[in-house]
Amino acid sequence: xxxxxxxxxxxxxxxxxxxxxxxxxxKDLADFAQVFTESGDLHNLLSNPSVSAxxxxxxxxxxxxxxxxxxxxxxxLFILIDHGRTALxxxxxxxxxxxxxxxxxxVDAIVTSAHELSSAEKSRLAQSLERVTGKKIQAQYxxxxxxxxxxxxxxGSTIYDGTVRERLNRLRSQLESQ
Amino acid sequence: MAxxxxxxxxxxxxxxxxxxxxxMAVEEVGSVIxxxxxIARIHGLDKAMAGEMLxxxxxxxxxxxxxEEDQVGAVLLGDYTKIEEGDTVQRTKKIMSVPVGExxxxxxxxxxxxxxxxxxPIATNQRSPIERLAPGVIDRQPxxxxxxxxxxxIDSMIPIGRGQRELIIGDRQTGKTAIILDTIINQKSGxxxxxxxxxxxxxxxxxxxVKTLTDSGAMEHSIVVAASASEPATMQxxxxxxxxxxxxxxxxxxxxxxCFYDDLSKHAQAYREISLLLRxxxxxxxxxxxxxxxxxxxxxxAAKMNDKLGAGSLSALPVIETQAGDVxxxxxxxxxxxxxxxxxxxxxxFNIGVRPAINAGxxxxxxxxxxxxxxxxxxxxxxRLEMAQYRxxxxxxxxxxxxxxxTQAQLGRGQRLTEILKQDQFQPLTVEKQVLIIFAGxxxxxxxxxxxxxxxxxKELYSFMETNFSNVLKAIxxxxxxxxxxxxxxxxxxxxxxxxxxxxxxxxxxxAAD
Numbered sequence: 001x002x003x004x005x006x007x008x009x010x011x012x013x014x015x016x017x018x019x020x021x022x023x024x025x026x027k028d029l030a031d032f033a034q035v036f037t038e039s040g041d042l043h044n045l046l047s048n049p050s051v052s053a054x055x056x057x058x059x060x061x062x063x064x065x066x067x068x069x070x071x072x073x074x075x076x077l078f079i080l081i082d083h084g085r086t087a088l089x090x091x092x093x094x095x096x097x098x099x100x101x102x103x104x105x106x107v108d109a110i111v112t113s114a115h116e117l118s119s120a121e122k123s124r125l126a127q128s129l130e131r132v133t134g135k136k137i138q139a140q141y142x143x144x145x146x147x148x149x150x151x152x153x154x155x156g157s158t159i160y161d162g163t164v165r166e167r168l169n170r171l172r173s174q175l176e177s178q
Numbered sequence: 179m180a181x182x183x184x185x186x187x188x189x190x191x192x193x194x195x196x197x198x199x200x201x202m203a204v205e206e207v208g209s210v211i212x213x214x215x216x217i218a219r220i221h222g223l224d225k226a227m228a229g230e231m232l233x234x235x236x237x238x239x240x241x242x243x244x245x246e247e248d249q250v251g252a253v254l255l256g257d258y259t260k261i262e263e264g265d266t267v268q269r270t271k272k273i274m275s276v277p278v279g280e281x282x283x284x285x286x287x288x289x290x291x292x293x294x295x296x297x298x299p300i301a302t303n304q305r306s307p308i309e310r311l312a313p314g315v316i317d318r319q320p321x322x323x324x325x326x327x328x329x330x331x332i333d334s335m336i337p338i339g340r341g342q343r344e345l346i347i348g349d350r351q352t353g354k355t356a357i358i359l360d361t362i363i364n365q366k367s368g369x370x371x372x373x374x375x376x377x378x379x380x381x382x383x384x385x386x387x388v389k390t391l392t393d394s395g396a397m398e399h400s401i402v403v404a405a406s407a408s409e410p411a412t413m414q415x416x417x418x419x420x421x422x423x424x425x426x427x428x429x430x431x432x433x434x435x436x437c438f439y440d441d442l443s444k445h446a447q448a449y450r451e452i453s454l455l456l457r458x459x460x461x462x463x464x465x466x467x468x469x470x471x472x473x474x475x476x477x478x479x480a481a482k483m484n485d486k487l488g489a490g491s492l493s494a495l496p497v498i499e500t501q502a503g504d505v506x507x508x509x510x511x512x513x514x515x516x517x518x519x520x521x522x523x524x525x526x527x528f529n530i531g532v533r534p535a536i537n538a539g540x541x542x543x544x545x546x547x548x549x550x551x552x553x554x555x556x557x558x559x560x561x562r563l564e565m566a567q568y569r570x571x572x573x574x575x576x577x578x579x580x581x582x583x584x585t586q587a588q589l590g591r592g593q594r595l596t597e598i599l600k601q602d603q604f605q606p607l608t609v610e611k612q613v614l615i616i617f618a619g620x621x622x623x624x625x626x627x628x629x630x631x632x633x634x635x636x637k638e639l640y641s642f643m644e645t646n647f648s649n650v651l652k653a654i655x656x657x658x659x660x661x662x663x664x665x666x667x668x669x670x671x672x673x674x675x676x677x678x679x680x681x682x683x684x685x686x687x688x689x690a691a692d
Contacts (some may be wrong), residue, residue, distance in 0.1 A: 003248050157208055158206050159206070160202060
């Protein structure tokens with residue numbers, strides 16, 4: 001994620017909190033980013049430098065009206081056009097989400113386990129992670145049979161590793177160094 | 179891998195299984211975005227600290243040097259060709275360290291402290307970080323003991339004290355390394371531990387140095403830290419810091435050590451390479467802005483500790499190679515301003531046979547004078563003065579042909595003093611002999627000896643003194659200062675020897691005349 005996208009993302013987050021419409025803006029941005037990636041025509045139009053900013057804005061204004069986008073969201077898209085940063089839209093959405101999560105005290109966790117976890121196990125895991133991090137956990141679950149047993153949780157750049165594979169690796173390096 | 183018995187393995191595994199529930203590994207990781215030229219850019223590792231060691235796959239380690247908003251720039255040590263994009267990088271929460279201790283003495287190691295000689299592993303458990311803060315003001319005291327280099331020109335006019343930083347500067351092929359080697363050899367049977375750090379030199383040169391030191395029995399009090407020209411810039415960059423860390427061990431354990439950094443120009447170039455690859459902005463001569471700080475934090479670690487801390491010392495003799503005598507280039511001026519004095523070597527002097535090719539006029543030592551033994555200070559004061567007057571006159575005398583007697587005498591004495599300051603390589607002299615010959619020179623014993631015979635006079639004087647007046651030499655070494663009685667003894671010995679020398683001279687001349 002580039003520093004540039006983070007700047008736009010955190011600026012938009014500021015606006016969203018000021019207007020107390022965080023959820024609406026978040027949804028709008030996600031919707032629009034989806035439309036932007038799915039519709040080749042819209043993508044071409046917005047990234048084509050020979051189309052004037054005025055023309056882009058008028059098209060965008062209409063789309064915004066049809067999609068029922070928030071006023072601030074529309075303004076934000078206009079600014080992206082003025083600054084010629086529409087290509088960064090996908091990245092900005094990621095940065096915005098991360099920034100919103102940070103402000104709301106939510107962290108993304110990637111949980112990798114050897115076997116499918118039951119929902120009881122999942123909630124227990126989420127609870128203990130929330131206790132460790134002091135934040136709300138938004139978990140993604142993955143399967144990797146090579147871990148043999150246990151689970152590995154990645155939150156940001158920190159890994160909590162309680163898998164059998166990791167224990168075996170550690171045992172190997174311990175034996176090698178002796 | 180050391181041999182390990184099967185039941186031991188079983189025991190370890192059993193313990194691990196019993197404690198299985200208790201431990202969970204918590205790691206901080208990032209992933210490699212790009213790698214090349216010994217530099218890796220890493221995403222993640224938000225909490226990595228500057229200078230921290232990072233662990234890459236395939237046992238490669240890196241040092242985090244650039245902490246940016248969305249990435250970390252690290253230099254890699256070891257075989258970085260195996261690292262790929264997307265590889266996982268772990269924090270170690272440790273700073274780069276090297277093994278230190280007595281076990282290193284007599285060894286040749288690389289900047290990571292791994293042996294390069296064939297004497298087996300280094301038997302020490304102690305490690306010390308390569309980057310440490312220099313001792314504070316309160317922890318230090320002024321230098322008071324000399325580093326005897328065994329070179330007359332240096333010990334008399336540019337004395338070096340223990341804890342001092344004295345720069346050796348000169349063009350290529352002017353004998354910079356020769357001065358270092360002589361100094362190391364002269365510490366034989368002394369208490370000063372010598373650490374020679376070769377940065378960016380040819381492997382053959384390093385091998386030559388090691389051989390010279392071994393042959394002269396000087397490896398017994400020396401450590402050689404070598405990062406040769408073929409090693410990555412990263413290794414060359416950490417080499418002097420590693421050598422300094424090894425020296426600090428002795429400084430902090432009430433002992434004396436001296437580090438020779440040969441040379442810091444190459445070190446600055448290695449650092450420039452790393453900095454440019456990390457995309458730090460280039461400054462003058464494309465060196466990064468902190469190249470001054472790089473060298474000052476290294477040289478500041480040389481210190482004389484106060485008595486409460488054991489009065490140990492670490493001296494530093496950095497070397498700078500100039501291009502065509504240009505001492506106003508960036509790196510030479512930097513290091514000149516950091517050090518407590520400099521020894522200038524000139525290729526002109528070298529070529530007319532003044533070896534060591536020290537320019538005594540512009541070489542200075544700002545603090546070493548306090549550390550000189552008193553006898554040397556007594557004789558060297560007038561030597562300095564006479565040499566200064568000689569240089570001034572010699573410049574004038576090149577134009578005029580008719581000179582009055584006094585001027586001629588002054589020039590003659592200058593020539594003879596220049597002659598006695600010459601010295602062959604690997605022939606370090608004890609301080610009492612140095613005092614004696616300088617005493618002879620400044621007290622006009624040499625004025626009527628032909629200039630070309632002065633060196634023979636010197637050589638024969640030493641052997642004469644050793645056989646007939648060894649008590650005088652001993653007295654100088656013990657008293658360390660010249661009183662009237664000792665002066666009279668020295669004069670008596672010199673008179674006697676001169677008579678012999680002149681008589682021996684006349685005989686063959688008379689024989690030829692007959």
